[in-house]
Amino acid sequence: MSVSAESAVEARTDRLVRLLDDRELDCLLVTNLVNVRYLTGFTGTNGACVLSREERLFLTDFRYVEQAGGQVRGYERVEAGRDMLGDLAKRLHGRAGFEDNHVTVEAHRKLGEKVAEGVELVPAGGLIEGLREVKDELELGAIRAAAAIADEAYGQLRARGLVGRTEREVALSLMRALEDRRAGPSFPAIVAGGEHGALPHATPRDAEIPANTLVVVDLGAQVDGYCSDCTRTFATGQLDDVALEAYELVRRAQEEALASVRGGASCPNVDAVARDIIEAAGHGEHFGHGLGHGVGLEVHEAPRLGKTAEGELRAGNVVTVEPGVYLPGAVGVRIEDLVVVTDGEPEVLTSCPKELVTVS
Amino acid sequence: MSVSAESAVEARTDRLVRLLDDRELDCLLVTNLVNVRYLTGFTGTNGACVLSREERLFLTDFRYVEQAGGQVRGYERVEAGRDMLGDLAKRLHGRAGFEDNHVTVEAHRKLGEKVAEGVELVPAGGLIEGLREVKDELELGAIRAAAAIADEAYGQLRARGLVGRTEREVALSLMRALEDRRAGPSFPAIVAGGEHGALPHATPRDAEIPANTLVVVDLGAQVDGYCSDCTRTFATGQLDDVALEAYELVRRAQEEALASVRGGASCPNVDAVARDIIEAAGHGEHFGHGLGHGVGLEVHEAPRLGKTAEGELRAGNVVTVEPGVYLPGAVGVRIEDLVVVTDGEPEVLTSCPKELVTVS
Numbered sequence: 001m002s003v004s005a006e007s008a009v010e011a012r013t014d015r016l017v018r019l020l021d022d023r024e025l026d027c028l029l030v031t032n033l034v035n036v037r038y039l040t041g042f043t044g045t046n047g048a049c050v051l052s053r054e055e056r057l058f059l060t061d062f063r064y065v066e067q068a069g070g071q072v073r074g075y076e077r078v079e080a081g082r083d084m085l086g087d088l089a090k091r092l093h094g095r096a097g098f099e100d101n102h103v104t105v106e107a108h109r110k111l112g113e114k115v116a117e118g119v120e121l122v123p124a125g126g127l128i129e130g131l132r133e134v135k136d137e138l139e140l141g142a143i144r145a146a147a148a149i150a151d152e153a154y155g156q157l158r159a160r161g162l163v164g165r166t167e168r169e170v171a172l173s174l175m176r177a178l179e180d181r182r183a184g185p186s187f188p189a190i191v192a193g194g195e196h197g198a199l200p201h202a203t204p205r206d207a208e209i210p211a212n213t214l215v216v217v218d219l220g221a222q223v224d225g226y227c228s229d230c231t232r233t234f235a236t237g238q239l240d241d242v243a244l245e246a247y248e249l250v251r252r253a254q255e256e257a258l259a260s261v262r263g264g265a266s267c268p269n270v271d272a273v274a275r276d277i278i279e280a281a282g283h284g285e286h287f288g289h290g291l292g293h294g295v296g297l298e299v300h301e302a303p304r305l306g307k308t309a310e311g312e313l314r315a316g317n318v319v320t321v322e323p324g325v326y327l328p329g330a331v332g333v334r335i336e337d338l339v340v341v342t343d344g345e346p347e348v349l350t351s352c353p354k355e356l357v358t359v360s
Numbered sequence: 361m362s363v364s365a366e367s368a369v370e371a372r373t374d375r376l377v378r379l380l381d382d383r384e385l386d387c388l389l390v391t392n393l394v395n396v397r398y399l400t401g402f403t404g405t406n407g408a409c410v411l412s413r414e415e416r417l418f419l420t421d422f423r424y425v426e427q428a429g430g431q432v433r434g435y436e437r438v439e440a441g442r443d444m445l446g447d448l449a450k451r452l453h454g455r456a457g458f459e460d461n462h463v464t465v466e467a468h469r470k471l472g473e474k475v476a477e478g479v480e481l482v483p484a485g486g487l488i489e490g491l492r493e494v495k496d497e498l499e500l501g502a503i504r505a506a507a508a509i510a511d512e513a514y515g516q517l518r519a520r521g522l523v524g525r526t527e528r529e530v531a532l533s534l535m536r537a538l539e540d541r542r543a544g545p546s547f548p549a550i551v552a553g554g555e556h557g558a559l560p561h562a563t564p565r566d567a568e569i570p571a572n573t574l575v576v577v578d579l580g581a582q583v584d585g586y587c588s589d590c591t592r593t594f595a596t597g598q599l600d601d602v603a604l605e606a607y608e609l610v611r612r613a614q615e616e617a618l619a620s621v622r623g624g625a626s627c628p629n630v631d632a633v634a635r636d637i638i639e640a641a642g643h644g645e646h647f648g649h650g651l652g653h654g655v656g657l658e659v660h661e662a663p664r665l666g667k668t669a670e671g672e673l674r675a676g677n678v679v680t681v682e683p684g685v686y687l688p689g690a691v692g693v694r695i696e697d698l699v700v701v702t703d704g705e706p707e708v709l710t711s712c713p714k715e716l717v718t719v720s
Contacts, residue, residue, distance in 0.1 A: 101466045179532055
């Protein structure tokens, strides 16, 4: 990691430590590995932090000591047992925050038994998730790179064709296109043709993709832990009016909603821009999911764009805008862009065309 | 799923319901998705069960209703909101068990607020994990298939060679060998040459694998959700005495420990068989992990073979036997078989050779 990258990561812990005062916490236990990675850069499967104004401790077990030596900066590194609860409990003092949205009831009970007398375990989940909502430049760089790689995979798909290939085969070749570019997938790719496209979370089948239908393709790449997320719906030839109208409806809803994305926009209102258009066309019941979600170290994170979402978008959020219309027994359409929220026009990270593209 | 497969899955819930009486539970809430899959066959990312002697309910959201219709048998299927806690809370009654090893402190608090008056939330984690320790024939079939596919990938690796390829390239071609056989990986493959092999959980690097060293390769396949797990350590040419001795030591420890695996054997004692041999050779401190672990829907599950493990092996357990010796700055050796515990000799699912194989 470069010096500037290191200091970008260290600045996250600085911001977090300042939040401890607001919560009147003497220290914070961080056990959610995604949050541990955010704070330290650690990518192993067992690690935790204990933070206070005075101390920044990172604990891991035997297997990851050497790896942590290379990855974790700005923290005192401590080797712990594989079940680290006891070692962690010993480091807590005073009003000790813990991630109540991650620590299980059982782990909480054990922690409570192991902490020193007078230590109070205080629910403090979501502090780091809150910081993660606004991405720094290091994070944006990784997400832009991931989105660009997924775009290339889509380009390869358009060149290679769809008709006669199985959904599974297409999904696999998309994953391999990512791997060839040294990226992982952020989730298993979705390739769903015809009526199978009416399942929003379809698993690719061994069925051959027919001509003259719609195919929903949902793909994300992962670079340095950061995800991208993009959906396109392709035609495989001539479409009937139902499919054409569904496509144009979703495209219009997507573009209108996208235009409303900016810092200060209310999350439910952005959702409503797309939802109102789809409802007005009589397809409200066919759009059963939210408009979008934050993307970062997790492919689904805060903020959320949906009917029951709360709060406002802020500059530096990275969100998807992905309305869909799913017609059971017929076809599905979803169009999804990934965007960086700014105080003006959003920065759209997805460069694939949105007009209907025929891939036969 | 065939009729016999369906009834095998349904028998799991029958066994579980009988355990509720022992715990004086009126119902059980199952939210750990691995356990939900074990009971119902459901493979989506949002689903839960509520079980009692009278009722078997399966809840999922909009996105998975159609998929659940195809997968979930023997349960009444209910569509719930995406955040299912409220819908689940309403279904609980009396002494309601919940998975305290999975439910977070926050979710537990919310459940408590939403249940009807008089409902008591009772920690009941581990009940299903206990059942999962002893595999049924359907499970053994999937694990055998996964192990056979990983063996084929190892065969391809031996044919293809190692020297001059990067660790990353070899790892990727192993993963692709699994995919070509319609299996997923049970974890990202480990390929670690030379001194990098001294990290038990090394991530494949872009470094070319040199001649005349050892390379640790750890690979698992996944079939129908069930994992396999196999490690082999290959020579890439002439080895020095340190490497040769480490290899032969680990092989001897592995074979002796394997011979001690059977129903009724104590888990720490099986670990001790290998550990005593490695300690007697002066390498105790270089074997920093446990001897093995259960494998099933998760690649690490109960029972555990280790110094601090408890209990005994039982016929129907599927466990790894994988001693290792890691010499910092020099080489690492690990040899791992996957075996089914029986009341006699274990059924070894790994068919790769264990004598030192040179792959140049």
